[in-house]
Each structure stands twice: as C-alpha cells, then as structure tokens.
Amino acid sequence: MNNQNVFTLINPRTGNLAFKLLPFGDNSHFDHLQRNNFFSLIWVTKGKGKVKADFAEHHFEENSLLAFSPYQPFMLCVSEPIEGIAIHFHPDFYCIHMHQKEVSCSGVLFNNVYQPPFVKITDEASSTFKMVLDQMKTEIQNTDLAQYESLVSYLKIFLITASRLKNQQLEEMKSVPNSKEPFILQNLKDAIEDNFKTKHSAGNYADMLNISAKALAKISKNYFNKTLTDLIAERIIIEAKRELYMTNKTVKEIAYELGYDDEHYFSRFFKTNADVSPQLYRETVGFGKMAD
Incomplete structure (x- = not known):
C-alpha cells in the first residue's frame, strides 16, 4: 500500500502516535502479534479469515469492523486476501472511558470479554463510515485551528455508529430461536x-x-x-x-x-x-x- 495514503498525527508533547489512518491492501500489518499502546479499529472491506485475540480465536468475514484496546494482543490470519482501512488513536487523543456517556463504546466495541471483538458492517453503516473517513482525511491535512477537535468529532461519529450497530446485532441474536444462550x-x-x-x-x-x-x-x-x-x-x-x-x-x-x-x-x-x-x-x- 502506498505510504502517501497513510495519514498520521504525532503528539508533540510525547512523540507518540496520536491518530492514524492506515489503508491496507494485504495482511502484512496484522499477520504478527500486535500489542499496541493505542486503540485500533480495523475495517476489513474485502477478504476473510480468523482473528486471534486475547485467549480466543474467531472467524471474520468481509465488512467486519475489528476493535482492540491498548495492549490487547491480537493478530489476523487470512484465508482470503484482505483490504480495508485502520484507525489508530491513543487514549491521550480520545479517551473512551472519560467519554463513556457520549459514545458508550467501552464494554460494547472495546473491553467486552464475552463477545467476539468485531461487528458486522451494514450498507447503511458503511456509507456513514466512508463519509466520515473522507472528512477525516481532509481534516488531517488541514493544520488550521481546531484540527484536533474536528478529528475527535468525526471519530465520535464513527464510534457511536459502530457501537449502536453492535448493540443492535447483540439484541437481534438474543431474539433468534435456538441461539439463546443457556x-x-x-x-x-x-x-x-x-x-x-x-x-x-x-x-x-x-x-x-x-x-x-x-x-x-x-x-x-x-x-x-x-x-x-x-x-x-x-x-x-x-x-x-x-x-x-x-x-x-x-x-x-x-x-x-x-x-x-x-x-x-x-x-x-x-x-x-x-x-x-x-x-x-x-x-x-x-x-x-x-x-x-
């Protein structure tokens, strides 16, 4: 994947990654164990395989959004070549714990030990994500005032959309006969x-x-x-x-x-x-x- 498509913001105070958009055309970024000091959202738009996360393995299909917390171990093993885009953000850039009331993603998208670490993306959510990602790409190249606040606003929309979708899918699973957990x-x-x-x-x-x-x-x-x-x-x-x-x-x-x-x-x-x-x-x- 051409590096000019990668957009990165560095925290000038710490020198750490603050925010990054990473388009990917293969699995080279995720084919080895990851333990990062930031949150990762990985939208797989093509391909499929399995994700090894923490102590478990789960199969994922195309149009899955995978979500990982800082230092959560994960790696992807693909059975069909994958493409997509990843969003990485450090807790100093946006803290999901402090803003739990705003985005409600802790315990849903992230830090849910009882569910696979991904959500299936619908056509409607896909349209929202594409629009938000385009806005992020434009904004990250704009060094004007309030760039940080603007990017955080788009990140919130992305997180809220994904969290609502996962909640909705969990509710639907509960109502399907024979899928009821004991x-x-x-x-x-x-x-x-x-x-x-x-x-x-x-x-x-x-x-x-x-x-x-x-x-x-x-x-x-x-x-x-x-x-x-x-x-x-x-x-x-x-x-x-x-x-x-x-x-x-x-x-x-x-x-x-x-x-x-x-x-x-x-x-x-x-x-x-x-x-x-x-x-x-x-x-x-x-x-x-x-x-x-």
Missing part, C-alpha cells in the same frame, strides 16, 4: 461482573452457581471460546488497565482493590496477561486523567 451463562456473566475483584478462581464461580467446575468450564469454552480462568483474568486486567489510566492510584492500591494483597504477585499477573508491566502501561498509555 440461562447459566447470564448468571455466570453477572457473577463475574459482581465478584471479579474478590473471587479469582474458576472454582469460586462453580460453587456460587451450584454447578460442577467441569460443567461450567465446558459451557465457558463452548460459548465464549475461552476457559473460565482466562475469562476472569481478562476481566481483572481490563479493570486494572482502566484504573491505571484513569486514576493516580499506586499499583499497590489498585492491586489491593482487585483482591491482591501482594503487589509483586499482581504485577507479575498483569505482565503475564498484558505482556507489559503496570508501570510501563501507565507510562505509555497515560494516567491521572480524572485528577485534573
């Missing part, structure tokens, strides 16, 4: 959301739901495509990342709030799952945004 699954999700800060083992949840650990493990693997232990770990890491980014709390304080008395054990757990230490995550992604 009742125990919703109970498991609720149990993890309510208890992940204090209960870290798969056995805890089996006891809580009055089901054998083996049966619960099978349900988790069948429906989430990942083990229950991985599911719990992923949920803890998402919360830890949020706290590291959003607050000035020390790593020790965050560890304690997530049920870990030993800060060093927690740091090792974080590094094993995020492939980066809590300190380095904070240095490269940012922190203390709510303290201003």
Whole structure:
C-alpha cells in the first residue's frame, strides 16, 4: 500500500502516535502479534479469515469492523486476501472511558470479554463510515485551528455508529430461536461482573452457581471460546488497565482493590496477561486523567 495514503498525527508533547489512518491492501500489518499502546479499529472491506485475540480465536468475514484496546494482543490470519482501512488513536487523543456517556463504546466495541471483538458492517453503516473517513482525511491535512477537535468529532461519529450497530446485532441474536444462550451463562456473566475483584478462581464461580467446575468450564469454552480462568483474568486486567489510566492510584492500591494483597504477585499477573508491566502501561498509555 502506498505510504502517501497513510495519514498520521504525532503528539508533540510525547512523540507518540496520536491518530492514524492506515489503508491496507494485504495482511502484512496484522499477520504478527500486535500489542499496541493505542486503540485500533480495523475495517476489513474485502477478504476473510480468523482473528486471534486475547485467549480466543474467531472467524471474520468481509465488512467486519475489528476493535482492540491498548495492549490487547491480537493478530489476523487470512484465508482470503484482505483490504480495508485502520484507525489508530491513543487514549491521550480520545479517551473512551472519560467519554463513556457520549459514545458508550467501552464494554460494547472495546473491553467486552464475552463477545467476539468485531461487528458486522451494514450498507447503511458503511456509507456513514466512508463519509466520515473522507472528512477525516481532509481534516488531517488541514493544520488550521481546531484540527484536533474536528478529528475527535468525526471519530465520535464513527464510534457511536459502530457501537449502536453492535448493540443492535447483540439484541437481534438474543431474539433468534435456538441461539439463546443457556440461562447459566447470564448468571455466570453477572457473577463475574459482581465478584471479579474478590473471587479469582474458576472454582469460586462453580460453587456460587451450584454447578460442577467441569460443567461450567465446558459451557465457558463452548460459548465464549475461552476457559473460565482466562475469562476472569481478562476481566481483572481490563479493570486494572482502566484504573491505571484513569486514576493516580499506586499499583499497590489498585492491586489491593482487585483482591491482591501482594503487589509483586499482581504485577507479575498483569505482565503475564498484558505482556507489559503496570508501570510501563501507565507510562505509555497515560494516567491521572480524572485528577485534573
């Protein structure tokens, strides 16, 4: 892909990538494990394959929008050549946590441990995306006043469109006969959301739901495509990342709030799952945004 089609903004204060539009005509950007310090939205307009993300693998088709958070591990393995465009943005450029009420994409597009990390794009959404991307390309070349604010406005439209679409598709899936997830699954999700800060083992949840650990493990693997232990770990890491980014709390304080008395054990757990230490995550992604 010709580099002149790539549009990049660098944060002058940190030297880090702030915002980037990356058209791609093959899989060379994503055929190896990615662990980036920014958010990625990858719109695959042609081709198909599978995405390996965190602890699971999922198949994707053309016209899928894949969404990944900072330091979320992922790679694409294609069965048909892919084309499309990627949007990368650093949390310093636009923080989805701080603006959750505006765009509602955390827990839907990003940071949803229970769903595949993509949404199927409709013709209507495709038209919106194309229009927004054209505006972004024009704006990123315009160094006039308020360029940043204008780009953020277009990014919001993109995120809101994608989040609404994913919510709509999740609702439709629930209403289709025979695709209904077992009742125990919703109970498991609720149990993890309510208890992940204090209960870290798969056995805890089996006891809580009055089901054998083996049966619960099978349900988790069948429906989430990942083990229950991985599911719990992923949920803890998402919360830890949020706290590291959003607050000035020390790593020790965050560890304690997530049920870990030993800060060093927690740091090792974080590094094993995020492939980066809590300190380095904070240095490269940012922190203390709510303290201003």
